[in-house]
Amino acid sequence: MIKSRKALHALSPEEFSLLHAADFRHRVEQQVLPALWDGKLVIADRFLFTGLARDVARGLDLDWVLKLYQPLLWPDLVFYFAVSPATSGRRVVGDADAAASTKPARTSPHVDDPVESYQRFITRVIREYESLALIFNFITVDAERSIGEQHRQIRGLFRDGAQRPWSDWNADAVADWLAIGGGAA
């Protein structure tokens, strides 16, 4: 639903943010919380922070966007793969799927050159990610390094944090989910 509308450039920043919040809420209720409730481990590639960084970079108010995602479900670990805007641009252009999409052109509608548009946008997104990384204590991974090096680092960090109890700060999110029948056998 989101992809087809995005391809048509038919979404305003508010509509994009609200649709992503709806999609996120649905996935949390239908996939993430049921799996956690069953004692499974969940890896989310990407979580709410991506939406926050992207929406704030598009000019929306952080507080308004953050409240859309309430009740919040905080991950136990957040890995942030940090790259420069230049590296991000090179990887997007080098990625056949991404290059075939209209993503760069969509990002800054007042800039004609899609590469320039993407560079401006991703620079703002990275700035927001860096702020969020400080506020929410992300584990920053240097994604300029090789995939092998990043892989080894992630494995080490993940092993250290594998055995964790339920987080108390997720009580509101779990209670909200149980109230709508989540966790029923």
Added chain:
Amino acid sequence: MTARKPAFTAVDGIDGAAIVAAARTALASIDREARGGISHWDASGLFGEAAVAGDEAGRPSARTLLLLYAADLAFRLRWEIRPALAEGRGVVAAPYVDTAVAFGRAAGIERAWLANLFQFAPRPNQRRFADEAARSRRGHGFVEFALEHAT
């Protein structure tokens, strides 16, 4: 002589058919040359798409439906309501914010969350409530949809 502010009327209620009937009455009360039109829910087609989603997608919660409603309302404001008002025409939003807030409160959702969700929606000049069910046909408004599809 001062320019008259274009009328922006919100019609809310729980019965889809009654909302449509009340919206038509509200529109008819606007001078013919200043009539913009009625902005109905699901102008964006989001709920139509959600209705045909497979069972494997799972039933959405009330909160998810409200986020979709807000996305649809943002669409309606951008393409229907604000352009009509900018042309100096009166427009009727049927339903608007109060229908969704009432549904959300009935579903147990916090008032503060709902207030934040609809912060982007401008206040209408007039608010009407469609409290008489139109018995001639079954309505298919947001509340009926939500009761049919939500968990």
